[in-house]
Amino acid sequence: MMKEQELLMPVGTWEMLEAAVKNGANAVYFGVPHWNARGRTEDFSFEDVKAMIEYARSRGVRSFMAMNVLVFERELQELPEFLSQIIALKPDAFIIQDIGLARLIRAICPEQEIHASTQMTLASAEGVNLVKSIGFNRAVLSRELSAKQIAAVKSGTDLEIEVFVHGALCVSYSGQCLTSENFGGRSANRGQCAQSCRLPYRIFVDGKEFTETDAQYLFSTRDLCALPKLEELAEIGVESLKVEGRLKSPEYVAAVTRAYRKALDNISAATSKRGDLGLESSDLEPLEVLFSRGLTTGWLDGDNHQELVNGTFSNHHGLYLGKVVKVERSSVFVTAEKEWLPRPGDGILFEDYRFDVSLGSRLYGAQIVHNAHSKRGDGMRGMGPLLRLDFGYDFDTRKIGRNMDVFRNDSPTLEKELRKTFTDRNQETKRAVNMELSGAVGEPLTLKVWLAAPPLMQGMDKAAEVQSEQILEQAKNAVDPAALEALARKELGGLSATPYELGSLMVHVAGAPFVPGKVLRNLRQSAIQQLGASSLQWKEMNISAANGKKFLQTISAKFAVAAKKSAAAQDPSASLRSAQDDTQKEFGIVHKVAKPVISVLVRNPEQIAALKGLDIDNVIMDFDWGVKYDEPLQQIRELGFKAGMATLRIHKPGENHYLKKILELCPDFALVRNLGSLSILKDSGIPLVGDYSLNAANSASYEWLLDQGLQTIHPSWDLNSTQLFDLLKNIDGSRLELTLHQYMPAFHSEYCAFARSLTTGRRFPECGKICTQHKVEILDHKGERHFLQSDAECRNTLFVGRPQSALKLMPQLRTSGVNHFRLEMLNEDPETVRRKVLIYTQAIRGKVSIEDAIREAGIQEKYGLSEGQLFNESTWQNRKKCD
Structure with missing residues (x-):
């Protein structure tokens, strides 16, 4: 008999809690008050949380509190008291994204269970095992893993593993999406996702609009349904199965819980044959009717770019019924794709994306008909059974045409039945x-x-x-x-x-x-x-806000000592000023004398020669699929620069070949972009620097990452300038690197938009490596263009078309001790690369004014220059909550 798996359900309201518990959930998760990572859900009070935890625990259900957001420095310093109060409410576990936050919780209460959120982008056993040392009890894996890859992770770690099995799929790797922030001023890493990926986009190939595709909603994924993979996940030994949906309805939670509970019970009891989960149509029907953009097994069966994204819509459409074959005065005949008969009162949606036609009505009645042929030449001869949908005379069926798609997207009767499962005492599942x-x-x-x-x-x-x-x-x-x-x-x-x-x-x-x-x-x-x-009795917990404060003070003191040592090494006279420095939290005056270190990241070998003779120090190679590194590396060294190699942004099982190439070529340093690569490279002897994708947002995260062997770290791009300088007050600025010029990455995705829109290929090599043959730009709803690029593992990054410049911050950065700066190129030709780098290096070295450099840099850009998130001081407010 297989070990029972945990069914973990989302909770956004009290009714959702009842729906989950009464329909068979083993555990539930909901947001921490004031730190809810789903900004549009109900923000519970402390009293609410206490009551919810007690309600669940009395029924044998565990409660997890989601605080899976990045925490900025000023917030971190104020959290010990708050966290001690939350821990005192006795949740079973916290779901955490921020490394610093996880460490702080451990300092306040060593016994508190913590889970590494999918926002940490953990996709390999090496990454999971690296964060295990922090004290995590469980890792929630990235949703982009196949079942085989999940098995590989599970076999390589003794940490509990949790995977998503149902709900919305993000087109971007969680924790690596800056789309909302760049397009809408709202950070997904702060629980304010604007779902920019669900908007329509237009495609331009080699400068011309590409219209030979149906993928208007190019990045809007279908929804996940892992029911066909449950047995395989059970055999792998996955401990927890997670459902997404804190913004969904309680009826949706009831339906999903019931279906998965029944399937898991049958698997556990071995009462069904393999592939037969004992589910009936009544179990599966509401999964699509209540909310669905079309169900798929996501990445669990591997890449299928054609299946993952429908492309013709992005909102809830419900259960697909078929296509219109005949229209009468108040009746519509549809090909019967499903055995489930709609009910009177259900909402029926008719749609033809080709002509942007969408209309719907309430159903009067439905029946299966076996002979709908009415006259010669109506095109229906030889057709099998059809679904006849009858409507009231107020619905104008003349607007409906043949071949329109038909969906059942609402069912009051079905919702009423599901509602009884958590409101009718007689239907309640009891212990x-x-x-x-x-x-x-x-x-x-x-x-x-x-x-x-x-x-x-x-x-x-x-x-x-x-x-x-x-x-x-x-x-x-x-x-x-x-x-x-x-x-x-x-x-x-x-x-x-x-x-x-x-x-x-x-x-x-x-x-x-x-x-x-x-x-x-x-x-x-x-x-x-x-x-x-x-x-309701709970294990003994040693909760101490004072220990949390002491932990943070120790970090600040450690960085202060390190900053002084660094300053003294760069300026021997600094020791004479040490007495004054003891009373300062910033060491900017000392660091002014340090010469800035300038690194340039290039994305194709042709850009390297353009750097000859420029006043820079390092060149980082970040090349596309199939591009060799050995000759470019030697070329960089011959130009008198240190040569670095960037790891990929994601590390998955079976993807060590790229890291082996780094170990083989032994560059002068490596730019580390994920925790799995950090785990593998940390003892290699190759100097390492950390990138923004590690999401360091506070001093506690910085300290831990530096302790893993990184020499410098780039801060998360979620920080604006105020938050950045708050951070610099409590760390050694000489260990921070900041990019002064780059095209911001909006999202990083396993899904290939090149293959989906330009080919019929499901995956590599069926796509014919189309990404290497064309330059693709994406036009958004605001009329701005963005660049689509692929990496060495065929993953896509959408780069914002207007590059971000942080030159305006240079004087303040220098006085805060920062002396590592980066310039990132994208697809510029060599001549443009040289002009850009020259402008920035002259400004950094003080040879031209910052104002002149910014003006000149803007002239070079095709779509202009942006100040980006660093200069965004606004705080997004949910108007619906404020009303």
């Missing part, structure tokens, strides 16, 4: 409570009750024992043992107002006592009350 009643004449009655712990909560059995106040007296008449047991079962089984139902009952009453029903009822009430209190 079995076992009882033993004992006693004898001249003694009190004793009632023992106990709950076996759920399989996923072993070691947490709960029990209670109570005695009656009355002493049992001899009955005047003979007592039938069977009648006494029947009475006990009736009175002790009256548990309808509780989360329990009577399991086994043993009656051991000696002699022939008189047992009043009222005594049994009182015993039951007392025992159940005691059992409920026992169920």
Whole structure:
């Protein structure tokens, strides 16, 4: 028998909690007050959270609190008291993205369980094992892994593994998406995703609009449904199965919980043949009707770029019924694609994306017809059974044409049935409570009750024992043992107002006592009350906000010492000023003398020669698929620069060949972009620097990453300038690198938009390496163009068309101790590369004014120059919540 897997459900409201618990969830997750990573959901109060945790725990369900966002420095310093109060509410675990936050929670309460969020972009066993040292108990893997890759990760770590099995799929790797931030001023890493990927885009190939595709919604993925993969995931040993949807309805939560609970129970009990999960149409029907953009197994079966993105719509469409074949006055005949018959009152959507036509109506009635042929030449001869949809006369069916797609996207009847599963007490799934009643004449009655712990909560059995106040007296008449047991079962089984139902009952009453029903009822009430209190008991937790503050102070002191040492090494006279430095939190004056270190990142070998003779220090190679590194590396060194190689942004099982190439060529340094690569390269002897994709946003994250062997780290692009300088107050600025010029990466995706829109290929090599043959630009809804690029593993990055310049911050950065600066090229020709780099190096070296350099840099850009997120000081407000 397979080990039971945890079914983890989303909660955004109290009703969603009831829907999940009463339909069979093993665990639920919801947002931390004021730190909810789903900005549009209800923000619970402390009292709400306490009640929700107790409600779930009393029913054997675990509660996880999601705080899976990046935390900025000023916030981190203010968190110890807040976190100690949240931990005191006794959640089973926290879901965390930020490394610094995870460390702070561990400092405040070493016993607190923490899970590494999918926002940490963990896609290999090496990455999972690296963060294990922080104290994580579980890793939530990236959604882009196939089942085989999940198996490879699981076999390489002893940490618990959690994977997503149902709900929305993001087109970008979670934690690596800056689309909302760049296009809408709202950070996905701060729980404010604007779903920019769901908007329509136009494609330009080699400068001309490409219209030979149906993919208007080029980046809008279908939804995930892993029901066909559950047995395989169980065999792999995945501990937790997670459902996305804190913004969905409680009815949706009920439907998904019911379907997956039933499937998992059948797998666990081995009651079905392989591939047969015992699910009926009534289990599967609501999964599409209530909310669906079309269901797919996502990446679990590997890449299929044609299947992953429909391209013709991005919103909820529901269950696909078929295509229109005939229209009458108030009836529409549709090819019957599904066996599920729509119900009166259901919402029916008719759509033809080619002509941007979309209309719908409520259904009057539906039936399967076997002979819809009405006249010669109507094109229906030889067709099988059709679905006839009848509407009221107020619906103008003349607007409906043949071959329109038909969807069932709403069902009040279905929702009403699902709602009963968590509002009707008689339908509630309850925990079995076992009882033993004992006693004898001249003694009190004793009632023992106990709950076996759920399989996923072993070691947490709960029990209670109570005695009656009355002493049992001899009955005047003979007592039938069977009648006494029947009475006990009736009175002790009256548990309808509780989360329990009577399991086994043993009656051991000696002699022939008189047992009043009222005594049994009182015993039951007392025992159940005691059992409920026992169920809420929690393990001992050593919670200390003071320890959290001490942890942060230790980090600040460590960086202060390091900053002084660094300053003294760069300026011998700095030691004479050390007494003054002791009272300062910033060491900018000391660092002014340090010569800036300038690195240029190039994305094709032709750009290297353009750097000859320029006043730079390092060149970083970040080449496309199939481009060799050995000759360019030697060329860079011959030009007098240090040569660096950038790792890929993602590290998955079976992708060590690129890292082996780095180890083989032994560049002067490596730019590390993910935790898996950091784990592999940290002991290689190659100097390492960390990129923005590591999402360092606070001093506690910085310290840990530096301790893993990084010499410098680029901060997360979620920080604006105020947050950046807050950070620099508490770290050594000489260990921070900042890119002064780059095309911002909007998202980084396993999905290939080149293959989806320009070919019929499902994956490489079916695509014919189309990405190497054309330059593709994407036009957004604002009329701005962006560049689409692929990397060495065929992953796509959409780069914002207007590059970001941080030159305006140069004086303040220098006085904050920063002396490592980067310039990133994209697809510029060599002449343009040289002009750009020259402008920036002259400004960095102080040979031209910052203002003149910015003006000149803007002239060089095809679509202008942007200041980007660094200069965005606004705070996004959810207007719906503010109303």
